[in-house]
Amino acid sequence: MSRRDRAVIFDVQRFSVHDGPGIRTVVFFKGCALDCAWCHNPEAVRPTPELTYWRDRCISGCRECVEVCPETALFDRIEARIAWSRCTHCGLCAQTCPADALVMVGREVGQRELLDEVVKDREFFATSGGGVTFSGGEPVLHSAFLGDFLPLARAEGLHLAIETCGGAPWELLEPLLPSLDLVLYDLKVMDTALHQRLTGKDNVQIHEVLRRLLARGIPVEVRMPVVPGHNTDDGNIRATAAFLTGLGVDRLSLLPYNHLWEAKLRALDTTRRPLGIRAPEPDFYRELESRFEASGIQPYR
Numbered sequence: 001m002s003r004r005d006r007a008v009i010f011d012v013q014r015f016s017v018h019d020g021p022g023i024r025t026v027v028f029f030k031g032c033a034l035d036c037a038w039c040h041n042p043e044a045v046r047p048t049p050e051l052t053y054w055r056d057r058c059i060s061g062c063r064e065c066v067e068v069c070p071e072t073a074l075f076d077r078i079e080a081r082i083a084w085s086r087c088t089h090c091g092l093c094a095q096t097c098p099a100d101a102l103v104m105v106g107r108e109v110g111q112r113e114l115l116d117e118v119v120k121d122r123e124f125f126a127t128s129g130g131g132v133t134f135s136g137g138e139p140v141l142h143s144a145f146l147g148d149f150l151p152l153a154r155a156e157g158l159h160l161a162i163e164t165c166g167g168a169p170w171e172l173l174e175p176l177l178p179s180l181d182l183v184l185y186d187l188k189v190m191d192t193a194l195h196q197r198l199t200g201k202d203n204v205q206i207h208e209v210l211r212r213l214l215a216r217g218i219p220v221e222v223r224m225p226v227v228p229g230h231n232t233d234d235g236n237i238r239a240t241a242a243f244l245t246g247l248g249v250d251r252l253s254l255l256p257y258n259h260l261w262e263a264k265l266r267a268l269d270t271t272r273r274p275l276g277i278r279a280p281e282p283d284f285y286r287e288l289e290s291r292f293e294a295s296g297i298q299p300y301r
């Protein structure tokens with residue numbers, strides 16, 4: 001259950017041009033409804049603030065962190081410094097580390113504090129047709145917080161968008177709709193069993209939430225995070241196109257694959273493993289777009 005007054009976010013990114021129209025500030029919430037094998041923000045999945053360890057920054061000979069850990073989870077060595085099974089993510093070591101080798105990811109924010117942060121670039125929003133996008137993780141899991149925050153942001157005249165995987169129940173998304181200008185909605189894989197295997201959840205509810213959203217008439221941009229070899233086969237393209245066409249949707253955004261997420265894994269308390277997929281060449285996307293076009297779906301360009 002999310003809180004009304006506070007939420008855990010892990011980043012506020014200014015001057016984004018990839019998360020809705022114009023220049024935008026993107027608020028990244030922690031906690032997700034899915035657990036995708038290719039998650040580009042693996043630091044978003046855990047709902048609470050968490051410790052990360054960047055061993056390249058660690059100072060040889062320093063042992064400040066080892067002294068303060070109440071769980072004796074830290075070893076006096078640079079490689080495999082942390083016994084993650086003992087770490088409670090209390091953050092004491094990060095406060096002590098002089099090199100930012102130990103860093104907490106995620107912080108609690110209140111309504112007013114976040115509002116002050118997102119209105120900073122309102123001139124850029126006005127001149128570019130931009131605004132604020134709520135992302136994550138899954139921002140809809142923070143429905144109670146956003147239910148109060150969105151009207152405050154709207155009263156400031158901001159264009160408001162949300163990025164969702166549809167994995168949260170409709171009852172959490174629905175109350176937010178009157179304050180939103182745009183929903184960016186991700187579809188990952190059409191085959192239900194494969195979706196379950198790759199994301200930890202089937203796609204039945206995800207499809208139903210999209211149907212309900214479209215019926216409400218709110219602007220929706222459907223997107224597909226491209227994961228080469230996992231959702232780029234002809235079968236998935238045809239099934240995605242048929243599903244969208246059946247809903248009266250004739251456009252799709254293809255989100256490029258970014259393999260850099262794999263580099264984060266070594267810093268995190270996670271069992272997620274690299275997929276070893278290389279970033280495709282631009283030709284790959286042009287060909288993918290053509291295949292969707294041949295199935296009646298136009299790409300957003």
Ligand code: SF4
Pocket residue numbers: 051068069070071072073074082086087088089090091092093094
């Ligand atoms: S965050 Fe983990 S490793 Fe650091 S002091 Fe707390 S329990 Fe120890």
Ligand code: SF4
Pocket residue numbers: 057058059061062063064065066096097098099100101102
């Ligand atoms: S406090 Fe920071 S720099 Fe010092 S040993 Fe620990 S991780 Fe390395």
